[in-house]
Amino acid sequence: MPSNQKIGLQTNVGVGADALAARLALIREAEDLGYTSLWIAEVSGPDAFVSLAALAVNTRKAELATGVIPIQIRTPGAMAMGFLTINELSGGRAIAGLGVSSPIIVERWHGASYRKPVTAMRECVTIMRQLFTEGRSKFQGEVYKSDFKLSMRITAPHPPKIYLAGLNAPMLRLAGEVADGVLMNYSPPEAIAPMVQHIAEGAKAAGRDPSAVDVGIYIRMCITEDEDKAVDSFRRELAGYAFVDSYNKMFARYGLAAEFDEVRRLWKEGKRDEAPRAISEASCRKIAVFGNAKAGRDFVARFRAAGVTHPVVFPIGPAATVARDYPNTMRALAGA
Numbered sequence: 001m002p003s004n005q006k007i008g009l010q011t012n013v014g015v016g017a018d019a020l021a022a023r024l025a026l027i028r029e030a031e032d033l034g035y036t037s038l039w040i041a042e043v044s045g046p047d048a049f050v051s052l053a054a055l056a057v058n059t060r061k062a063e064l065a066t067g068v069i070p071i072q073i074r075t076p077g078a079m080a081m082g083f084l085t086i087n088e089l090s091g092g093r094a095i096a097g098l099g100v101s102s103p104i105i106v107e108r109w110h111g112a113s114y115r116k117p118v119t120a121m122r123e124c125v126t127i128m129r130q131l132f133t134e135g136r137s138k139f140q141g142e143v144y145k146s147d148f149k150l151s152m153r154i155t156a157p158h159p160p161k162i163y164l165a166g167l168n169a170p171m172l173r174l175a176g177e178v179a180d181g182v183l184m185n186y187s188p189p190e191a192i193a194p195m196v197q198h199i200a201e202g203a204k205a206a207g208r209d210p211s212a213v214d215v216g217i218y219i220r221m222c223i224t225e226d227e228d229k230a231v232d233s234f235r236r237e238l239a240g241y242a243f244v245d246s247y248n249k250m251f252a253r254y255g256l257a258a259e260f261d262e263v264r265r266l267w268k269e270g271k272r273d274e275a276p277r278a279i280s281e282a283s284c285r286k287i288a289v290f291g292n293a294k295a296g297r298d299f300v301a302r303f304r305a306a307g308v309t310h311p312v313v314f315p316i317g318p319a320a321t322v323a324r325d326y327p328n329t330m331r332a333l334a335g336a
Contacts, residue, residue, distance in 0.1 A: 001034060001335040007300075008037035008312035009330060010067060010218060013051045024058045026327055031062050033334035039067035039097065039183075039218075039312055043105070049082040056089035063093045067183055067218070067312065068165040070101035071120060072112040076127035077137065077148045083160040084132065084152060092156035096128065097183055099165030102244045116143055118170045125162055125178045132159035163216065167250045169198045176202025181214030181310065186238075186247065188286045189299070191254060192217070192306035216310035219300060220288040222317040223329040227290040230325070232276075233318040234284050239263050239276040256283050288316065293332035300336040311336070 042048035087094035100117035123141035130137040163181035166172040175182035176199040200210035222230040242263040262278035317325035
C-alpha cells in the first residue's frame with residue numbers, strides 16, 4: 001500500500017472489561033497492520049465519544065472517527081467539546097463524523113427535531129468550525145444559534161477534521177462545500193462515480209479543489225467459508241433500513257425499490273421473520289462482499305478505481321461467528 005494511501009476499519013470497544021481488553025488488542029494489531037483510521041458507529045449504545053476516548057489512549061497513529069453520530073441529539077457546542085477532547089487525548093487524530101440520522105432515531109427515540117436536516121448540518125458545521133478554529137462561536141441560523149466560548153486549553157497540532165455522512169445529492173454537495181471528507185454507505189462500486197461528481201460540484205461551487213475532499217465509504221464484508229450464513233445475516237441488517245426514507249431513496253437508485261417495498265409489506269403484515277428474505281442474494285452481493293480475501297481486496301480495488309480515496313472496511317457476519325469473522329476480515333484486508 002502506498003505510504004499516503006488511506007484505509008480505515010470500523011470497530012467498537014465491546015462491553016465489559018474482558019471484551020474491552022480483547023478488542024483493544026485487535027485495534028493495536030490493526031494499527032500495526034497499516035490501518036490508517038478507526039471508526040466508531042453510534043446508534044443506541046455504546047456512546048461514541050467514550051469509546052473513542054478509550055481508543056485515543058490506547059493507539060498511537062490511526063485517525064479516530066465517529067462514523068457517524070446524529071447531530072440533532074447533542075448541541076453543536078457539546079459535540080465540539082467532545083471532539084476537541086478526543087483530539088487532545090490523541091495528539092490531533094480526531095475526525096468528527098456527522099450525520100442527520102433518521103426521524104425514527106431523532107424524533108421517536110430522542111424527542112429531538114428533525115427539521116431541515118441539510119440546513120441543520122450546514123449550520124452545525126459552521127458552529128463547530130468556529131469553535132475548532134477560534135474557540136468562540138457567535139451564530140444565528142434557521143435551526144441553530146450559538147453564543148459560546150470555550151475555556152479549554154488547546155495543545156493539539158491541528159483541529160479535528162469534519163466528515164459528513166452522505167447518501168443523496170444534497171448532502172454530498174454540502175460535504176463538498178464545507179467538509180474535509182465524506183463517508184458514504186451501502187453503495188455498490190458502480191454507483192460511486194456520480195456520487196463523487198456531486199461532491200465535486202459542491203466543492204467547485206464553494207471555490208474549493210474537489211481533490212481536497214476525502215471520499216470515504218463503509219465497505220461491508222465478511223471473509224468466511226460460511227457465505228450463506230453471512231449473506232442471511234446481511235439480509236436482516238439491510239431489512240432494517242426499509243423504513244428510512246433517505247436510504248430507500250438511495251436503494252431505489254440501485255434498482256432495489258421493489259425488494260424494499262416487499263420488505264415493508266411483509267413487515268406490516270406481521271411477517272417479520274419472512275421480510276428480510278425479500279432481499280435477494282444478488283442484491284446483498286451488490287453492496288457487500290462475502291468469501292475469500294481476494295474477493296474482498298478486489299471489491300476494495302473497484303471502489304478505489306471509482307473515486308474512493310478512503311475505503312473503510314466494515315466487517316459483518318452472524319453474531320455467532322463474529323469472534324472468528326471480524327479478525328479474519330480485518331487481517332485479510334490490511335493494506336488493500
